[in-house]
Amino acid sequence: MSLPPAAADQAYCEVSAVDSGRIHMLLGQLVDTATVDEMTHLPCLAFIIRHSRTRETFLFDLGIRPDLENLTGAGTVTAQMGMKLEGRDIPAALEKGGLSRTEVKHVAISHIHFDHTGAPRAFPNATFLLGAGGKPIIETKGPEFKGTLYAIDVPLERTTFVDPSTTExxxxxxxxxxxxxxxxxxxxxxxxxxxxxxxxxxxxxxxVDGAWVFLAGDSAHDWRLLTGEAGIGHHSQWGCIHEDPLQAQENIERIKALGGYPRVRILLAHDKPFVNANAAEGRGYWPDKIASL
Known part of the structure; x- marks a missing residue:
């Protein structure tokens, strides 16, 4: 199936990256080509999306919160795994580029792992979007999420849980x-x-004429999973970073197929090649924009 063609006077969005933290962690949890104790520095990215007509601001992910002491359960588990974390003040980064935190209309959080959930309450006017599958986890394991990598503190009165089983x-x-x-x-x-x-x-x-960006979140943590140079990792002590590796691989195959479509740029939440090529010069980072293909 092809991607939807452009309509007359087609609306589109501008996309900018935001540095949202770093993780030093075991590579074997991510890819199967790692040696036993091999570590990796993993950048974290969030994204600012602005609608071409309304200029509404939509954030995708919030990275690692700057006050790491408030990670509670996830902070304990990451320490046990030997992870070293760096958080970022996302609202400050936006405001440095001229965008007030009060202007953010929607924040979609790809999932409720600690390195994507940041500090939602710093956005006083935003509606938060979460996948419906995260709701029972929040209800049963929150707010401390002991023994997990989950960590999220959204204002539930401003949160919508989107359900992919619905007819929309x-x-x-x-x-x-x-x-x-x-x-x-x-x-x-x-x-x-x-x-x-x-x-x-x-x-x-x-x-307006057919270019796209696919923001893949943690569907793949490493580009080698998309090029075929590596498979999904299963660390001998800590296991796999995916809760359902079979479904994760099926989704990776879909992203590979998308990569064969014309004018589609794929970006990962932990996209080392993008960061290495662009971060030093600030290309594609807010307030700059990621170039459309």
Whole structure:
């Protein structure tokens, strides 16, 4: 299935990256080509998305919160795993580029792992979007999430749990379930099962004539999973970072298929090649924009 063609006077979105932290962790949890105790530095990215017509601001992920002492359960587990974390003040980064935290209309959190959930209450006017699969975890394990990598503190009165089993979700490209969020073909929330319950990706139209960015979240933590140079990792002590590796691999195959479509840029939440190529010069980082293909 092809991606939706552009309509007359097609709306689109501008996308910018935001440095949202770093993790020093065991590579073997991510890819099967790592040696036993091999470590990796993993950058974390969040994304600012701005609608071409309304100029509404939509954030995808919030990275690692700057006050690491408030990670509670996840802070304990990451220490046991030997992870070293760096958090970021995302609202400060936005405001440095001229965007007030009060202007943020929507925040979609790809999933409820600690390195994506940041500090939601710093955005006083935002509606939060979470996958419905995360709701029972929040209800049964929150707020401390002891013994897990989960950590999230959203204002539930401003949170919508989006459910890909509802009729509003339809196939798009290689993906069986996606939601046309604005209703104008500019931004799709994509169901991305396998990593953790409720995991979501975004497919964003970035031009009036057929360019796209796919924000893959943690569908793949390493580009070698998409090039075929490595398979999903299973560490001897800590296991796999995906809760359902089979579903995760099926979703990786869909992303590989998407990569064969014309004018589609794929970006990972922990995209080392993008960071290495662009961070030093600030290319594609807010307030700059990621170039449309």
């Amino acid at each position: 979700w339809a196939p798009i490209g290689p993906f069986p379930r996606a939601l046309d969020f604005y209703g104008d073909g500019s931004l799709y929330i994509v169901d991305a099962p396998g990593h953790v319950p409720g995991h979501m990706n975004l497919l964003v139209r970035t031009s």
